[in-house]
Amino acid sequence: MTGQTTIEKAPNSPEPVPVPGKGLRGHPWGTLLAVAVGVMMVALDGTIVAIANPAIQRDLGASLADVQWITNGYLLALAVALITAGKLGDRFGHRQTFLIGITGFAAASAAIGLSDTIALVIAFRVLQGLFGALLMPAALGLLRATFPAEKLNMAIGIWGMVIGASTAGGPIVGGLLVEHVSWQSVFFINVPVGALALVMGLLILKDHRAQNAPRSFDLLGILLLSAAMASLIWGIIKAGESWGWGSLNTWAFLLGALVLFVLFALWQTRVREPLVPLGLFRSVPLSAGVVLMVLMAFAFMGGLFFVTFYLQGVKDLSPVDSGLRLLPLTAMMIVSSPLAGALITRFGPRIPLVGGMVCTASAMFGMLTLTSETGTLATSLWFALLGLGLAPVMVGATEVIVGNAPLELSGVAGGLQQAAMQVGGALGTAVLGAVMSSKVNAEFGGNWQAAGIPVPPDPRLEQAAEFGIVPDELAQAPGMTPEVLAAITKVIHDTFMSGMGLAFAVAGGVAVVAALVATLTKAGVNAGTGGGVHI
Secondary structure (H helix, E strand, O other), X not given: OOOEEEEEEOOOOOOEEEOOOOOOOOOHHHHHHHHHHHHHHHHXXXXXXXXXXXXXXXXXXXXXXHHHHHHHHHHHHHHHHHHHHHHHHHHHOHHHHXXXXXXXXXXXXXXXXXXXXXXXXXXXXXXXXXXXXXXXXXXXXXXXXXXXXXXXXXXXXXXXXXXXXXXXXXHHHHHHHHHHOOOOHHHHOXXXXXXXXHHHHXXXXXXXXXXXXXXXXXXXXXXXXXXXXXXXXXXXHHHHHXXXXXXXXXXXXXXXXXXXXXXXXHHHOOOOOOOOOHHHHHOHHHHHHHHHHHHHHHHHHHHHHHHHHHHHHHOOOOHHHHHHHOHHHHHHHHHHHHHHHHHXXXXXXXXXXHHHHXXXXXXXXXXXXXXXXXXXXXXXXXXXXXXXXHHHHHHHHHHHHXXXXXXXXXXXXXXXXXXXXXXXXXHHHHHHHHHHHHHHHHHHHHHHHHXXXXXXXXXXXXXXXXXXXXXXHHHHOOOOOHHHHHHHHHHHHHHHHHHHHHHHHHHHHHHHHHHHHHOOOOOOOOOOOOOOOOO
């Protein structure tokens, strides 16, 4: 096959090493650059949509649950497909899966931009997530096979910087596009970026195959894992949206997910080539890294969902100004990601990971102090602290997971790493959204009565309190006076802030648990074995 590198065993080395290629194709730093462009597109889409959510909600008349599914549908599709996609890369080559993922992701993005209903937006977001799943583990698989072990941390640090900068920079880019173009443009931007990534991939990337790469697929395992993940997320979303946590429907889906996960685990012990070899989890550091990624993404993605509504609703900032207010978060992640890679190489991942989660927890608890009057300096402090905490976790947990897996399972390990992050993000958005809705439902009526507003509460205004955004048409309502409008605005904002505060408290508690989990991590067992070509 053209562009394929044969994997050979180095003398006295437990790791297969690829034969170095000549010229640009297969060059390690060129490979890093090529995969970074593709990964940037997927990571950017994880948060760029957050800043566009209010515009999508107004334009398409979406409910809170609909808006959540714009994010959750994408994250769920990624989470369900990532491990399978990693296995596809291990079997057919990471270069091929990466290029297919780029093409499909860009095409799905264009379809979202052309959609005129919330149902189509959600459907194409799911498709976008499925193609995005092909990209992420393939990128890690290519880095794992291309870089020598002693330089893998540096490569992952730069890779983490790209993901961190793209994730945190999404609100800024999204704000500029939403304010000056349209919400559709946040999806159309992926088309030229995808074209660039495709061209670079065709010219630079070289396929790497391990001699003992998998030759078959665990189809039943794929079905069981997909059904389990879907049942889990669906139960959580519906519990917060309409069913309630005491509903039989809620618990039927949650218990069904548990049964499916157990059946999946049992099947993995019987099938000849399992989707997820359970032997991987005999490594305590690898298992801790997976759990850590789930908890980190839960706190970060779940919290960021509400921050955008706080800035645009309560603070009444434009999309661009909202993105700029998050600039300290972006800048800190860009600066600290490569530094985290260097620190992890020198001291190991444990101390940076624990410190990172302590910073993340402190930022979440600090954001409990936010009010409608909080100034730029205070919000910038907490956002910067959050960025400082997240960077070493993204880099370190990735190294722990991928570095503790054998080369022939690098795609599966990359899939686990990304699946953990996407599952955590979906769970964070769903659970914290349910927490927010429950708090708003519990307090809105009492706040309305306490404000002495001379009209009964409108259910549509209670829904507005879940977003923190006062409807524009409220000022033109019959009989509306400036005094009544001010009172209603205060009720909506106060109720939203109360719900957001509880969500941040839960996120902070999760970050504390993550800091404890981080104490179980250590550097990959394959460090120093010469797992790639020499540069």
